[in-house]
Amino acid sequence: MLPSPTRRCDDDGLFERRGNADAICFENDPGREALNWRPYFAVVWDSFHAAMASRVLWAAMLAIWILLAMLAPIGVREDYTTTFRFFDVYNGTRMKAMLAQGMVDPKQEDAPLGRIAEAMPEELSRKLKRVGEGDEVRIPLPMLTDALNDLIDQELKLAKGTVDEEAESKDDSKEASVSRHWYDAEAWKETVRLRELRELDEMPTEELSDSLIRRRGRLRIEAALPGVFEARSARSVLLTYGTLDFPTGFEIDRTQFESLFNQFVIPMLVHWLLGFVLVFLGILVTASIIPDMLQTGSLHLLLSKPVSRPALLIAKFVGGCAFVFLCVAQLVIGLYLIAGLRLEIWNPRILWCIPVAVFLFAVFFSVSVPAGLKWRSPIISIAAAGALAAICLVFSIISGVFDTRIVQPDRIAGLVRAGEDLLSLTNGGGLNRMDEDQLQWVPVIESKAMSNDRVLRPVAIDDDHVLTARIRNGKFNPFGSGSLDLIVLARDNDWKPQPGLRLPTATERLIPIGVTEDSGSGHTLAVNTADLLITHNRDILSSIGKKVEDEDNDTAEDGDESSDGRSPRGQGSNSIGAWLSTLVTMQGGATEEFVSILPRNVALSPPIRLAVPLAAEDATEDISSETTRLLILNGSQLQQLEPDGDPVENVWQRTQVADLARSDTPLPPVLAASSRFVIASTGDESARVFEGNELNEFYVGDWPEDIAPLSIHAVADDLFFVVTTEGSGHLLRVLDHDDASEQRLQITATLPVDDIETAMVEVAPDATTAQLIVAHDVDRISEFEVSHQSQSADISLIRSVEPERSFWRRIDRYGIGLLELLTPQVLALGDTTAGMVSGKKAFIIGGGDMETGEVVRYGIATPIISCGVFIIAMMLLSCIYFARSDF
Known part of the structure; x- marks a missing residue:
């Protein structure tokens, strides 16, 4: 027989205490369902009401409205540049x-x-x-x-x-x-x-x-x-403020303005204003919630309700977060309306800042809660949250220093293969060679952290020689300081750097043209900020003491002028003295060794991309006609250049021109050419495909699956490899005219690797297979074989090499990595906000005329997971402590 209940359910569904006996509510009570939830809502409301009574809150809300009122007059107007x-x-x-x-x-x-x-x-x-x-x-x-x-x-x-x-x-x-x-x-x-x-x-x-x-x-x-x-x-x-214009030095185009606002201004406000000011004020206001709950009488009154202790603590936690939600929502919604009404940027993704800011507050509040339970002091609760902020800041600084000085200099930026040897260019301006026996990178040119020097992407002119150059202080200035000499790496010299010919000033890229298996065959093109200049590979090898047989006996003597009035050895018709020749050299013009091939009716306008088409699959051994065709993505125009005879001794002509839509997006332009198709993009979300030597427009449309290309490489006549800004790699096929699909670009395969840094493609002599080499995860190498005999390309992994890390790299991986694992990545939530607001997963910083720049990829999910796990762990410990302690 059940004992008589010691307290009963009243009409409102709340329990009435009678003595110190246990509370019982019969199962047939019709108000049982409401009794399970309403007390928790009441606790949340009590916490919210207590926070609303704080003077700090009203001061913060007043400051928010004053800030919004000050920002409201900001506007924009468009005018010609x-x-x-x-x-x-x-x-x-x-x-x-x-x-x-x-x-x-x-x-x-x-x-x-x-x-x-x-x-x-x-x-x-x-x-x-x-x-x-x-x-x-x-x-x-x-x-x-x-x-x-x-x-x-x-x-x-x-x-x-x-x-x-x-x-x-x-x-x-x-x-x-x-x-x-x-x-x-x-x-x-x-x-x-x-x-x-x-x-x-x-x-x-x-x-x-x-x-x-x-x-x-x-x-x-x-x-x-x-x-x-x-x-x-x-x-x-x-920018305008009321009726006044901001200083005109802020002039940028509309697309850049929207990108700047979404990717930098809004995340900065969330990171600093919401992330530090409002979170700090929120901790000040809510730090007393838990200690006040533990006061004599308050806790007994709360426990008299039909709530469990863990649920009571979580309800208090939610109440504190609700207070911060109210403040953050006012600020973010106000910014959203100002951005739309005054700046004409209606971006609903800005509202994602509200949950991110509340989530950030929850991280620090989850530390304030157990401190309040343990010591019952608001001051200690505030100190605990401040200590967490200091720890996260210190760990973030340490991690940033290791990333800048240890990891980034080792990150691979370019690859080249010479025979059986693989060489890589690093972000630190170094050049490494893969030791196949030890499977590790051997430095050829040392990498330097925070170096202002820039090393050109290496190119191979045969199986035994690689070309590059180091531009002193050229990281942010294409001209650098001092003279610029070509660096030749030779196999028989153990790949040690040797100075070669004098390069044109401000050279940013080297391109081999017409190279065959014969040593010294073909030419090398030097591309700088304003010109295209070429020289014989045999002259390059001669500069380091190599004896190369000259098969061309009909070349013009030095000093003989070509048909357009220019000397083939760089002394233009307007050079009237050594002093004027120096000025021409300062401009990046022709030198004694390199001859300009840029037609007079062509002017380079950065950023520029160049591509040498692949040889046709059915080409004969004489491939000179295929390899000397050069494609330039010059501003918003695609141009095709071909030599009228010998590539060095004769003027190149612009044979085809195709106009592309001008784009002001922050994405880099891309260009690749096979023997049949040319794919180009000026950096927007549309791809342009041209067919044949006549550059007939074949397809204009979106990239498949909304990929954002970072670079593109030709693999076969109708097959291309695309590296995206997110770090993934896809094989892209151009579908024929007889295909019924309107989408002419189709992803046929995706590489099973992420965080791709750079890639290179080597086409087999039979043109039925290709070797794809990608650098990923800082300095790891994976090699794949691509078979494209069938309509669907097959990819098979040949090998994956993870080089042995240095001592400091191991410290970074296991030491700093452990610290990042144990602490919430609150500072990285700025990247999360930037990614959510902009809708992008990466952005490009700087970069030279020929390069894609530094890619910064947003870590959107990782900080959320890190902070979420931390909140759950801290609240779980707090609930266990609260449930098992006698208050």
């Missing part, structure tokens, strides 16, 4: 040398270069003359860009008919002494003008607005100084 900023200059040394040449070279007097140089201010003219005379003169970039902006102002004044009055009011100025305007239509006909400039030149000046007149002036200067400026969008976004 009309002025030059110092960050627009890609090649400052070239611009200085070109202006100096225009100043001192008599043949440039009536050319665009000379007319612009003549219009320079007096102080700048003196410095440019000294440069032309061979003196080392430092000219700041802002000084050069300000002078060019003055020319744009002169263009506007002339168009408005106010230039005469202005000149008369400034008789002591340089402008008053110049008898002619810097622009002349006849002189500019010899320049390579963009379609936008041609259209503006055809329009009557009176029909142009002030912005368009200034835009036309900027484009004219860009045409006169090719290869100097970064490619910029025609329109820029300017």
Whole structure:
């Protein structure tokens, strides 16, 4: 027989205590279901209500509304890109040398270069003359860009008919002494003008607005100084505050502005404002929740309700998080509305900042809870959360130092195979060779952490020789400092670096052309910021003492000019002395050993991508016609160059041109060419496929499965290998016309490796198989064989090599890795926020003209898992302690 209940259920579903006996509620009580949940909601509300009573909360909410009110007047407006900023200059040394040449070279007097140089201010003219005379003169970039902006102002004044009055009011100025305007239509006909400039030149000046007149002036200067400026969008976004404009130095295009806002501004606000300020205030306000709960009388009252101790503690925890949710939601929703209404960026992914910020607070609150249980002191609870923040910060700094100085310098950035030897380029500017016996990397050129030097991607000209170069202080400046010599690595010299020919200034990439198994055959192309220059491989080998038989007895003698008036050994027709030759060299022009092959009607505009098509699968042994065709993705234009005879002694011609849609996305442009297809992208989410030597458009559409290509390599006539920004690798097939599918690009296979750093493809002589070598996970190598005889390509793993790590790499993996495992990765939640808000999984930082730059991949899931496991572990320990302790 059941004993009489010692307390009963009232009408509201709550228990009434009678004495100290156990509470019982009969199963046939109709209010039993409500009794299981309503007490917990009441506890959550009590915690939330207690936090709402805090003065800190109201002060924080007032600060949020004041901040939103201060940000509300920020807006944007679009206008034409009309002025030059110092960050627009890609090649400052070239611009200085070109202006100096225009100043001192008599043949440039009536050319665009000379007319612009003549219009320079007096102080700048003196410095440019000294440069032309061979003196080392430092000219700041802002000084050069300000002078060019003055020319744009002169263009506007002339168009408005106010230039005469202005000149008369400034008789002591340089402008008053110049008898002619810097622009002349006849002189500019010899320049390579963009379609936008041609259209503006055809329009009557009176029909142009002030912005368009200034835009036309900027484009004219860009045409006169090719290869100097970064490619910029025609329109820029300017920030405004109310009716006032921010400084014009902030000009960026619309796409870049949205990317900057989503990937940096919003994550920074979450990381610092929400992650530190609001989280710290939240800890201050909620630190007393647990100690207050343990006060005499309060705990007894709570335990008198039908709740378990663990559930009571979790309810208190949820109540504290609900308070922070209220504050964060106000700020994030306010930012979302300001971004949409004022900045015209309606990105609902911004709202992901709310759960991320609350999740970040939960990490620190989960430490405050057990501290409050143990010591029943709000101060100690705050100190515990602060100690966790300090530990996470210190561990993050240590991890960052190890990653920057230990891991990143070893990360592979390029691969090349010479015969049976595999060599790799590292991010630290080093060059390593794979020791096949020990299966480890042997340094050829030492890597250096935080080095400002840049080593060019190595290329093999035969099975026994590899070419590269080291540019001193060239990591952020393509010109670097000092002379640039080709570095030749020879097998018979144990791959030790040997200086070779003098390279053109600012060389950024080497490309072998027409190489066969014969030693010294073929040519090497040097690509710099403004030119394409070529030399014989036999001359390269001769520079290191190799005797190579010269089979070509019909080559022109040194000094004989080619058909276009240029000397095949770099002394252009405008070189009138050693001092002028030096200026041409400073611009990255031809040298004694390298000959320019760039047609006069072509101007390189960074960023640039080049590709040499694969030989046809049915090609004969004479593959010169296939390998000397060169494709250039030049700005938003795909151009095909072919030599008219010998690649060195004759001028190359532009045989085909295809216009691509201009893209301002942060993705890198990609280009690859087989003997049949060419795949190109200017960096947006669309792929362009061209067929044949005529570059007939074959397909325009999205990349399959929304992949974001980082680089692309030709494997066969219709097969390509794509490395994505996420670090995955896919084989991509171009489907034939007879296929019914509208999607002409199809992923046929995916490599079973992640975090791919770089890749290279070697096509077998029979063209039915190819070897794919990928570097992944810092310095690990995996080799695959790709068989493409059937419609679906087959991939088989040949081997995977994980080189032995150095002592400090082992410390990083097992020591720092253990610390990261044991501590929540709260600082990495900034990457999580950036990935969620931008919708991207990676972004590109910097990089040279020929390279893709440094790829930063967001760790979206890892920080969430790390912090989630930490919260669960701390709350589990707190619940166990609370359930087993006598309070």
